[in-house]
Amino acid sequence: MNASANGRDPRENPWGEGHEIAPRRVSFDWRETPLHWIPDEPTATHVINVLHLLLPAGERWFVKVFKEALPLVDDPVLLKDVKGFMGQEATHSVQHAYVLNHLAEQRLDTGPYTRHVDYLFEILLGERPPFGVPWPQREWLRFRLAIVAAIEQFTAVLGDWVLSADALDRAGADEVMLDLLRWHGAEEVEHRSVAFDMYQHCGGPDPVRYARRLETMAVTAPVMLWLWGWGAAYLIRHDPQLAGRPRYSLREHNRAVAKGLLPTWRELGSAVPRYFRRSYHPSQEGSLRRAVDYLATSPAARAAAGAVGRAALG
Template identity: 30%
Template sequence: MNGSPEAPERPIRAITRLMHPAKKREGEDTPYVEPRPFSPDCLRPRRTRFSFDLDDVPNYWVGGSPARTHLFNSINVFLVPFEEFMVRVLSDQGQRLDDPELRRQIRGFCGQEANHARAHQIFLDTLRAQGHDVDGFLHFADAMFSRVLERGLGRDLSLAAIAGFEHLTAFLAEFILDGEMLAQAPPALQELWKWHAAEELEHKALAFDLLRHVNGSYPLRIAGGALGAGIVFGFLGIGMALLFTEEGILFERRTLRETLELFFTRDKILTRSIPVMLDYLRPGFHPSQRDTRGMAERMFAQVELQVAEDVPRAA
């Protein structure tokens, strides 16, 4: 327009090939997250480094609780194929857009989700070392997301399901950042989940905004919201049940009591999620209307402080 040629835009799909975890230096066993302020209007992946020593991760690493531990273990397993599914769907949608700003945000979103998948893949090795058969569940989840959702439902309904999923994972991110459930977890796992949760809040509106841009149908949004909720709680339930069964504790009194406390009476994950899901039904709903900026900003401020404190020791 101004006579000077614009630099060619980098393809959105390239981001998943270019993102790599920060290289681990010799003697560095502490988790690392690149310090950068909360910035939902300029999404970019942060470089990270995570490693998990099997000796530091007990079988029930969340306060000695089987139910709480396998809640997070289940999320960890199904997140890997689902985040890869999200990157494929949003990348495909982004290739069809003429809006350069939205395309840039999609690249940032995909970079963050690709980074999440890599970090959780590292922890999968710890679960395998503990004797958990996670690979069968991984193959099942990947087949569901790639064949049933991606190929069977089409790109717009897949995107709507992702928008609904992101709405509920933002709620779970609040639960992680605002609660004390992980207070007794190993430090590296606390860092992993808090970093992931803060980035979920940072990009929580992107899939919704993209859906509204490509197809503003209210029935499509509601169908996607229902699918997203089904994916979250369906895979949580299946994953926890498989892990309990694997350990032979599915019908033990302690397992049943802790699971009821987790979802209904103490932590109330399911009961607290109901008003969040109902809010998604409002015609005028937008993710930004739920103010979660403060808790994400506090997390990233802690990261900056930690890194600043480590600089003199590194020097």
């Protein structure tokens, strides 16, 4: 595939944006983070907490799918970006899994929900088509690469949102959780184009490649909405501090949106028609400068960079 399929000048770097993508070996101390880490806002807290339910299994799956597709990559620049992406996603998976442990320590067991998420990614979207469906292996891989690209469209939008969500600071949100979310969000913006470029490179010829991109987004968007609503309802229903208020409420959700504590429905929904444009490329999403600026000040990212520096000196 040539670079013009992405709508970019083939004389330019066809895959990256001139920015190195590399994992940061961060760590977070959850000992002082309360269950409702946005004070007096359990709905906003748990709607965002759904990230922790989905991402450990989801991002492990991203890495597995990309590992399967690595032999198809014959562009050295893309290959370097893909390996950086895989390192970042593996780190995201581990750090969000630690949050699940923290929730369990506060008597909020997420296992009954996350087992369904594991089944989705490990079985339904595993290395072989489920239920013996006679789907050619190469086409099944392309389908899953397209799913990753569709999901990454939303993670880029969410990442850019959380970097500018000043209302979370004004609400007194826990600083450690905010750093996790913004570090992760910044890296999602940083590697926003990689999954799309990987699919464009490995997805076969048009018009089938473009049609598959539309089809997989048409599946991914409603499934993500369903998983998110189910996850928020699960967390609220099982929250040990919410006896007497056991149900997820769309009214409470919209109230949190109005306060700026959650992204608007329009911000999320408009990501779909943008993605459907044939000329679309994820480099149009968010602000790479804002992401890089945050990574330069993130306490966890700075500590990780300092540890690497000390190891090099030692």
